[in-house]
Amino acid sequence: MLTCRLFQKDLSSYLDGELPAARAARLEAHLRLCQHCRNEVAALQGITDRIRAVSRNLTVSRDFDQRVLRAVGYYRVTTARRERRPLTKPLVVLALILLALLGMIRHFFSRQQPLPLTAPLPAVSGFAPAPHSAPPVPGRDQR
Secondary structure: OHHHHHHHOOHHHHHOOOOOHHHHHHHHHHHHHOHHHHHHHHHHHHHHHHHHHHHOOOOOOOOHHHHHHHHOOOOOOOOOOOOOOOOHHHHHHHHHHHHHHHHHHHHHHHOOOOOOOOOOOOOOOOOOOOOOOOOOOOOOOOO
8 A cells, every 4th residue: 555655646647648658657567466546547537537528518718717817816917007016115225225324434434533653652660860961061161
């Protein structure tokens, strides 16, 4: 029965002639060995034959498929005007992007630039340096 499960999904396609040749050959080999699956194929074949017999007497209008699709809301008439999508969502997104850019530009230009250091500052010590006395100038009066 485990192998039957592998072939159950292929039975309908096999009867409709839609199964690829390699899979159809494997299914036929299985059908030669499995009475259960042969019974399934016979039952499906009976249903298919009944549907074909009834469908021969039916006539369907040319636009039947379009009417069915329209009735379930899938198909739209192509002659109708296309609906315009509202622009509110894209405009809100664009406005938010512009506000963010303006905020970044304002932040960039309002920052205080640090002053550049031209020369290193002298080291500070706890003791004051001794005053330098100028050497005496000859010929001047010294008091």
